[in-house]
Each structure stands twice: as structure tokens, then as C-alpha cells.
Amino acid sequence: MKKEFDLFLTQIYEAVEHPDLFEGALLTASDLLQGSGIHLYTYNPERPEERLNYDARMDPAFEPEYTTDYFTQDYRIDRIFKAPFAKLLTDADITTDYGLKTNPIHQLLPKFEIYDLMGTNLTKGENFGWFGVSSLKPGDGFSPLQRKMFESMIPHANRALHYRQRVKSLELKLALHDNIAGDTPFGLIVFSQYDINSINPRALEILEHGFLRLRKTGISCSDRKQNKKLEEAQISALVGGLPIVNLTDERTGTTYLIQMFNPKPQASGGSLETAQYLAVKIMVTSATARADPAIIERLSDVFRLSKAESNVIRAVLSNRSLQDYAQDRSVRLDTVRKQLKSALYKMGINSQKQLFQLYEVFRSFRG
Structure with missing residues (x-):
């Protein structure tokens, strides 16, 4: 058993660098748990491009259908959100009698041979996170030994999923791609x-x-x-x-x-x-003037900034004080501050220092 668990550890951390290896890691986990389909998943409807989906022994058609048609209707999501982070959960913890009778999710799961569930809440921030496994047959449930084994997997699945999430988010924010040619600008x-x-x-x-x-x-x-x-x-x-x-x-x-x-x-x-x-x-x-209009436009497009948000980050990057900018625009200083806060939030940063750093990155990758 220890040999198989060590294999899972090796595979799950190797998969951070090579995501195509997640399936092998989850197959090993499914074998150890004597379960069926197993799922490692993170999703935020506001940032669908950052979705991560890794599974094994599951119909590949399940996740696209679930994410597109059922995620927003799945009442269990809110119950998982509210559960303690990384604590083992079963169907009894996340379903209700009323939901079993009325929610369409319970028609979808048997269709894809997903039966009794054991899983955990891996949500961080606004990105819903889930690591879960299905029993082989309806009514099988999970033994204390299976539960203990699953609990030992949770911290490693959590690290692997969220490390991969940070890498992917950074790649998207910096407009990087895995297939960058050898002649890189950095x-x-x-x-x-x-x-x-x-x-x-x-x-x-x-x-x-x-x-x-x-x-x-x-x-x-x-x-x-x-x-x-x-x-x-x-x-x-x-x-x-x-x-x-x-x-x-x-x-x-x-x-x-x-x-x-x-x-x-x-x-x-x-x-x-x-x-x-x-x-x-x-x-x-080089130490050239900041606030290149082309870079500001690119930042605005990537992070979907409004015109007001784009204008205020241009002012900050040009080393203008918010008070001077507000006076020139004939708007309240508090309004300008809210616009800046909104822009920083959309860019996934929380300080003007990080804004300058992000600007430099985008300028480095220009063209």
C-alpha cells in the first residue's frame, strides 16, 4: 500500500509541471481508494479561461456538460463552499432531501455513472475547488479505511491543484503560452x-x-x-x-x-x-517614459477594464497623483480611488507597486 501511495505522490507532483500526467495520478488514487470516477477540479464562472479539470475513469463528456449546463444550478456548490477547507465530505454532508427530489444535478450524475461521493472542498478565493471520488456502484459508500486513505491524499491534491492554478493564472495574466519558441525575449x-x-x-x-x-x-x-x-x-x-x-x-x-x-x-x-x-x-x-498608450490598451483588453479604469491606471503609471487627476477630470477623489481599486481587482493585484511591475512585464512582451 505504501508503495502505491508513494507512486501517487510522485505522479501528482510531477503533474504540476506536466498536466497530462494528472490522469495517471488520479488512476493510482482511484485504485488505492477502490473507487470509480475521480475528479480534481477548479472553476470560477467569472474567469472560465482559468478552469482546471483533471479526471480519471470518467466519461470526458461529463465535465463540459456539467460546467456549461449544471454548475450554476447545483445547490451542493454552496454547501461545499461553506464546509471547512480540505475536510472530508460525503453525500450526506452536501445533499438535501429536497434537492434529491427537485434538482436536475441528480439526473445527470447517474447518467455518467457517478454514484456515492466522497470529496473535499478545495475552494480558494472565488475559484471553486473540488477533489472527489465516486463509489463503484450505487449504495456502496466508503469504508473507514477508504476514508482514511482519501484524507491522506487531500493535502497533496490541494497543493498540486493550486500550484498548477497559480502557474496557469500567471501565464494568462502575462500573456505567456507553453509553446513559446526558443528565441524568447527574456x-x-x-x-x-x-x-x-x-x-x-x-x-x-x-x-x-x-x-x-x-x-x-x-x-x-x-x-x-x-x-x-x-x-x-x-x-x-x-x-x-x-x-x-x-x-x-x-x-x-x-x-x-x-x-x-x-x-x-x-x-x-x-x-x-x-x-x-x-x-x-x-x-x-530601459528607463523610458511610462504609460505607453499601446501597453495601456493591451492591459485594458486583457483584463477587460472600463474606460474610466483604464484612464486612472494610465494616470498612476504616469506618476500623477490621484488628487490632481480627480481635479482635472472634475470628479470626486473617492470616485477615482474606487475606479483604481476596481482596476487592480480585475488585474488580480492589490497595490500600485504591483501595477508598475505588471506594466513592465507587458512592455517586455510587447510584439
Whole structure:
């Protein structure tokens, strides 16, 4: 049993880097649980492009039909939302007698051979999250041993799902794609535990500037004060964070936007160890005027900003005070603040500092 569980751990964390491996991990989990269809899923109707759906032993037609036609009608969603995070749930916890009689979801599930359920609430923020498994036949239920095994899987399914979600969200926000060609506009270095795993030509060019320096376990900065930011970011990345660091070379006015992440979490003995790999993405911009209209337009299109929201972020990026902007527009300062807050929310950030960082990223990938 331990051998099979270790295989599940290896597969679920490998799948973070290679999502096509999620099915194999879930097949292993289904075998261990002696169950049938198994589902790892996160969805937000407001951001459908960020949906993640991984399953095994389920009809592939189930999820599209469920998400499109049933998700908003499924009364169980609200009950799952309100349940404690990562606590084991069964049908008795999420269904009601009235719902069984009246809700269309209970006509859909048998159609796809989904019977007694055991699952958990993996919701974070506004993204509904679910990890669940169906019994083999109606009325089978789950034994105490099956429940204990499922509970031991929950923290690993949670980490894998939400790490993958953060990676996908970041890729969408930065307009990145998995099939970026080798001739990338940014430097990319991948470090293994005590060595350099790979480095692309653009990274070598950036290092020639002398501001950033290459070490066997990461990069450092010639400016001691700014180097501390890199050290803190690296620690964050190695435990699952996705830090972005903005450094400026005062001699040249060049800005270095550096993103770090762990592309391959490693599991051992049922716990997540310090990462064995570290990826460093470096984007360089010159000290030119901010608030390029083309970049503002692109930001507005990607995040669906209103005209008022677009105008206020243009003002912020042009280093104008909100008070001056409000006076020029003949609107209340409180209104301008609300417009800015709304814009930042749509972009998934919460500070003007992060807005400047996001702007630099979009400018780096222009064209």
C-alpha cells in the first residue's frame, strides 16, 4: 500500500509541471481508494479561461456538460463552499432531501455513472475547488479505511491543484503560452539543487551587463541592498511561491524584472520537500517614459477594464497623483480611488507597486 501511495505522490507532483500526467495520478488514487470516477477540479464562472479539470475513469463528456449546463444550478456548490477547507465530505454532508427530489444535478450524475461521493472542498478565493471520488456502484459508500486513505491524499491534491492554478493564472495574466519558441525575449535559467541545469542565450546576454551574477544555486546582484530582495524571492520560490522582483541598476537606469518559481515540486515520505529545481526568468527594460498608450490598451483588453479604469491606471503609471487627476477630470477623489481599486481587482493585484511591475512585464512582451 505504501508503495502505491508513494507512486501517487510522485505522479501528482510531477503533474504540476506536466498536466497530462494528472490522469495517471488520479488512476493510482482511484485504485488505492477502490473507487470509480475521480475528479480534481477548479472553476470560477467569472474567469472560465482559468478552469482546471483533471479526471480519471470518467466519461470526458461529463465535465463540459456539467460546467456549461449544471454548475450554476447545483445547490451542493454552496454547501461545499461553506464546509471547512480540505475536510472530508460525503453525500450526506452536501445533499438535501429536497434537492434529491427537485434538482436536475441528480439526473445527470447517474447518467455518467457517478454514484456515492466522497470529496473535499478545495475552494480558494472565488475559484471553486473540488477533489472527489465516486463509489463503484450505487449504495456502496466508503469504508473507514477508504476514508482514511482519501484524507491522506487531500493535502497533496490541494497543493498540486493550486500550484498548477497559480502557474496557469500567471501565464494568462502575462500573456505567456507553453509553446513559446526558443528565441524568447527574456532570459531563462533553470538551476538543479547544486548546479545550473540550463540557460538560454538571452540570459547570457543579460549577465554580460554585470549587474546580475550567476551562482550554482541561483543569481545574485552586485548591489548588496537589492541582492537581499533576490535572496528573499528565492526562499519564497523554493517553498511554492511565485515572487516577482523589480531591480534597478542606478548606473544605467536599466530595470530588471525577475520572476522565480519552482517548476518541479518533489514529494517524499508524504510531505513536500524544499524544491530541487529553481527557474529564474529575467526581463530587461530601459528607463523610458511610462504609460505607453499601446501597453495601456493591451492591459485594458486583457483584463477587460472600463474606460474610466483604464484612464486612472494610465494616470498612476504616469506618476500623477490621484488628487490632481480627480481635479482635472472634475470628479470626486473617492470616485477615482474606487475606479483604481476596481482596476487592480480585475488585474488580480492589490497595490500600485504591483501595477508598475505588471506594466513592465507587458512592455517586455510587447510584439
